[in-house]
Amino acid sequence: xxxxxxxxxxxxxxxxxxxxMSWGSNNTAAEGHAQIDRxxxxxxxxxxxxxMYPTYPVKAETTGDSERIIGDWxxxxxxxxxVMIATKVAGPNGGFLRDGKGYDSAVIAEAIDASLKRLQTDxxxxxxxxxxxRGSYHFRKNWTFDPSGQDRAGIEAxxxxxxxxxxxxxxxxxxxxxxxxxxxxxxxxxxLRLATQNDLPRAIxxxxxxxxxxxxxxxxxxxxxxxxxxxxxxxxxxxxxLLSGKYGPDTTPPGTRRAVEATLNGRVTxxxxxxxxxxxxxxxxxxxxxxxxxxAWTLTRPFVGSSIFGATRDSQLETALGAADLVxxxxxxxAINAAHRAxxxxx
Numbered sequence: 001x002x003x004x005x006x007x008x009x010x011x012x013x014x015x016x017x018x019x020x021m022s023w024g025s026n027n028t029a030a031e032g033h034a035q036i037d038r039x040x041x042x043x044x045x046x047x048x049x050x051x052m053y054p055t056y057p058v059k060a061e062t063t064g065d066s067e068r069i070i071g072d073w074x075x076x077x078x079x080x081x082x083v084m085i086a087t088k089v090a091g092p093n094g095g096f097l098r099d100g101k102g103y104d105s106a107v108i109a110e111a112i113d114a115s116l117k118r119l120q121t122d123x124x125x126x127x128x129x130x131x132x133x134r135g136s137y138h139f140r141k142n143w144t145f146d147p148s149g150q151d152r153a154g155i156e157a158x159x160x161x162x163x164x165x166x167x168x169x170x171x172x173x174x175x176x177x178x179x180x181x182x183x184x185x186x187x188x189x190x191x192l193r194l195a196t197q198n199d200l201p202r203a204i205x206x207x208x209x210x211x212x213x214x215x216x217x218x219x220x221x222x223x224x225x226x227x228x229x230x231x232x233x234x235x236x237x238x239x240x241x242l243l244s245g246k247y248g249p250d251t252t253p254p255g256t257r258r259a260v261e262a263t264l265n266g267r268v269t270x271x272x273x274x275x276x277x278x279x280x281x282x283x284x285x286x287x288x289x290x291x292x293x294x295x296a297w298t299l300t301r302p303f304v305g306s307s308i309f310g311a312t313r314d315s316q317l318e319t320a321l322g323a324a325d326l327v328x329x330x331x332x333x334x335a336i337n338a339a340h341r342a343x344x345x346x347x
Contacts, residue, residue, distance in 0.1 A: 001043025001324050006231045006305050007204025009177050011125060013046040013084050015299050016324050019235070019310035020047060024065030025054035026255070026312045032069040033076075035317055040082060042321045048207070048233075048308050050088035050130055051115055052095050056260045060096035064118050071120035084125040087115050088181060088207075091131025102133040104158065105165025112174050127166070127175040128207055131182045133158060138182040138209060140266035140347065142216070159191060163200040170201055179205035179233065185220040192228055203230060205305060210234035212279050212294050212336065213242065213272065213346055222303045231305025237298045238291045238309065238320075240264050242276055245290070249273060267347045275343035282335045288326075291316075295323035297336060 002015045018039045023032035036047065052058060053066035067087060074080045089111040092102040103111065115124060134155055137145035169175045180188055180203050188206055195202040206225070210217050210232060217225075217232055225232050240257060241247065242264065252258045262268070283290035298307045311317035328336075 003045075004231070004305055006126070006177070006179075006233075008202065008229045009204045011084060011177055011204065013306050014044045014324075015306050016044050016295075016320065017046040017048050017086070017233070017306040017308045018044050019308045020049040020066045020070060021053045021055045022310055022312050023054055023069045024062050025056055025059075029069045029072060032066075033073045034314075035311060036070070036073050036083075037077075038314075038317060039321065040079070043324070044321070045082060046084045046086070046306055048086045048235075049119075050090070050128075051111055051118075052088075052090045052097055052130070056257050058095040063096055064114075067115055067118035071118050075120045080121055085119060085121065086126035086128060086179070087119070087124055088128040088130040091129065091182070092133055092135070093131055102131075103129070103162070105161045105168075108162060108165045109169065112169050116174060123173060124175045126177050126179050126205065127169070128179040128181045128205070129162070129183070132180075132184070132187055134187075136182050136184050136187070138216075155190070156194065159194050160198065160200075163191075163195055163198065166201045177201070177204045179203055179207060181207040181233075183208065185224050188221070188224055188230060189228075192230070205231045205233045207233040207235055207308070209236050210298060210301075210304070211237050211239045211243075212297060212340070213239045213267070213275060215340065215345065217303070222301075225303035232301070232303045233305055233308065234298050235308045237307045238294045239276075240267055242267060242272060243279055243290050243294050245276070245280060269347045271343065271346040275339070275346040278339040278343055279336070282332060282339060285335075286329070286332050288328075288332070289319060289322070291319050292323040292326050293328065293332070295320060296326040296328055297333075299323075300328060300333065 003012050005012050049066045089103045090097040092100050166178050178201050191203050258264055280290050283293045298304050309320035
């Protein structure tokens with residue numbers, strides 16, 4: 001297992017991060033604890049969660065359960081000091097939290113305290129803003145994205161208020177660092193500018209969707225991440241199970257994400273199936289597991305810090321863990337680039 005420092009921080013994390021969004025819905029607490037134990041044994045020291053988890057589906061009665069499951073593991077194992085924990089404050093689409101109103105400095109103060117209690121810890125290593133309050137183009141919103149009506153002065157005032165709240169949390173020892181999620185390139189640059197100008201906490205990471213099938217980050221955001229030392233923290237690097245081949249145009253196994261959300265949040269399109277076939281053919285031609293190939297590929301990207309994987313079954317967990325030391329040949333990487341040109345942004 002390799003380790004990296006996120007951004008300009010001393011937060012040293014494994015290049016694979018264990019995701020927890022199914023713990024409390026598709027996975028029991030015992031299964032979540034077993035995943036942590038197995039991942040820790042494999043060298044993973046990084047767990048990502050959020051106050052609104054679990055998902056698929058999000059329910060009022062389960063909100064916060066993923067954090068509770070992790071907190072119970074901390075309490076029972078006594079291994080809090082062996083794990084870097086990342087969590088998030090919910091954005092405007094935060095399910096049943098605060099009626100989807102998003103956050104400001106006051107909400108962040110309350111949310112941090114609530115997360116600390118559920119996690120049974122004194123400090124959060126990486127605290128992330130789950131969604132921008134102003135909205136963004138992620139999760140297929142790029143098709144109708146229109147920023148022309150946004151109020152720049154209002155955005156700046158909000159950002160300064162939030163940064164001030166984060167500074168108080170840092171000063172109180174409740175969080176160590178902060179990061180962004182589902183943020184745009186301009187938004188990230190603005191957070192960095194205001195932090196620098198006002199000596200406030202600087203974002204060390206950005207958690208956005210990134211995979212063989214979703215490469216929006218390859219241009220402007222990649223440049224910003226490299227030049228400004230902001231680590232991309234990909235989620236769904238294995239494309240929400242699409243690359244595995246378990247789904248088809250008319251095939252949806254019971255108990256899967258697609259059984260709950262038919263389009264996998266807009267990822268299922270007519271163009272996605274030939275793209276999946278192309279990447280699976282590359283893996284088959286080189287004797288690779290396509291999921292391991294997809295996860296290992298994200299780690300070849302110069303702007304990626306740690307890649308988040310999730311699992312509902314032991315076999316999926318072992319597959320993901322096996323990607324940590326997988327080296328993709330130049331021939332495989334060239335084939336992946338050719339497939340991307342042939343099937344750009346299929347969703």
